[in-house]
Amino acid sequence: MDRLIIGRYIPGDSIIHRLDPRSKLLAMIIYIIIVFWANNFLTNLLIFIFTLLTILLSQVKLRFFLNGIKPMVGIILFTTIFQIFFTQGGRTLFQFWFLKISSDGLSQAALIFMRFVLIIIFSTLITLTTTPLSLADAVESLLQPFAKFKVPAHEIGLMLSLSLRFVPTLMDDTVRIMNAQRARGVDFGEGNIFQKVKSIIPILIPLFASSFKRADALAVAMEARGYQGGEGRSKYRLLHWQLKDSIALLTLLVLGLLLFILKTG
Template sequence: MVDKLIFGRFIPGDSVIHRMDPRAKLAGSFYFIAIAFLANSWPSFLFLGAVAISGVLLSKIDLRFFLKGVRPLIWLIIFTVALQMLFTRGGTIYWSWGIFSLSQYGVQNGLFIFCRFMLIIFTSTLVTLTTPPLSMSDAIESLLNPLKKIHVPVHEIALMLSIALRFVPTLMDETEKIMNAQRARGVDFGAGSIIQKIKAIVPLLIPLFVSSFNRAEELATAMEARGYRGGEGRTKYRRLKWGRNDSILVVIFAIVTVGLLFLRKT
């Protein structure tokens, strides 16, 4: 599971995507996710899918590895799609039983939701794979910088987000180690009824929480030992620079928006 979950991991590289300003990548990913909800026809989803795949190819990340990283979230997507299919009525009714039904509009909306989920996962994961956690923190702080005028603790918010993002793979590694240790002691996480499976997770959660709190305390101690006292008056060793590729990305997204508006169903 740890090898499959790639969200939060950074893969070093020298691709066009890696060299872009993290602010452009972060803002571009949010914009792409937003316009994904404008797609309402198969041509528009195919168009956005082609754009997302192009980004993956430009990052020089193996697409098969990318698909394996998305796999742990498939069950959540399937559950959401199933709810949409069973509770949406319209068009030709293929099957009906009580409050549940399988209709033409339900199947179509369910598939559209599946496509939106995949676009969102591909885009957000692509950003984390090609952006170091520290650069991500700097980008978040830079984008939220105008909120300082209304006394929003921008630096602290960016720090919390970057730490949380950084420790996603670490927690997954810790989970795998605890699961292996529990299996060595005879725990079977996949056997029995649902109640028994839930009970089997308890020996996993308790040491995971204890380990997480210990790691948080060690991190706080290390930051204090290095003189960290908040973001007020701090200077930056790394300077974010907006380059030509970042400006090209803005133009590309403008073209994508026009193409999407042309392809979507009115």
């Protein structure tokens, strides 16, 4: 859990760090859309090279990314296995009872796996190079035009900021509770699957109690400082859209156009 990097911020002065957080959020939305247009070798190669270049520009070590994505690989593999066994078509490679592995199933599973990995890497890159407060300001700014439709832009930005802020804290609490339970003789790795699930209960109860206690303390602190919502509040951090933000989005749009042209089907 200590290797989980989602929600963490790495200070830096790279060109990715200096981009406006609004352009990063818009880029992430565009990226998630165009990654599903990559459905052959060439398009996947192009988006993979683009993602690798973005990581290099962020000056975040690739090893740090690979270690951080390891906890998510199990979930991705679990999802792609269904594609292998339940996607029919093409040449049959293996069959046992109702389980059948075909060439189309393997290719579809590979595409799903690649899409999950790329999306997780790119979204993690956003949080690694952008402070949670900046992300919250970006969300609030992008949702501001919808305020006339009673969309609580400030409250949504605040919830996002707090959620990202406390992800590492919850992970640290989980590790601390697990170490305390191990010191009391709990073994989280022994037994069958039901015993392993049962061993999680000594973690969840104190983790929920700690989370509620921290949320209550945070609410009291915000009220003590006179927090009354976003009405009439000024901004300490001002967002500035620059030429490099437009160039970054234009580059992503050009990549999306290439993927759309080169995709099959």
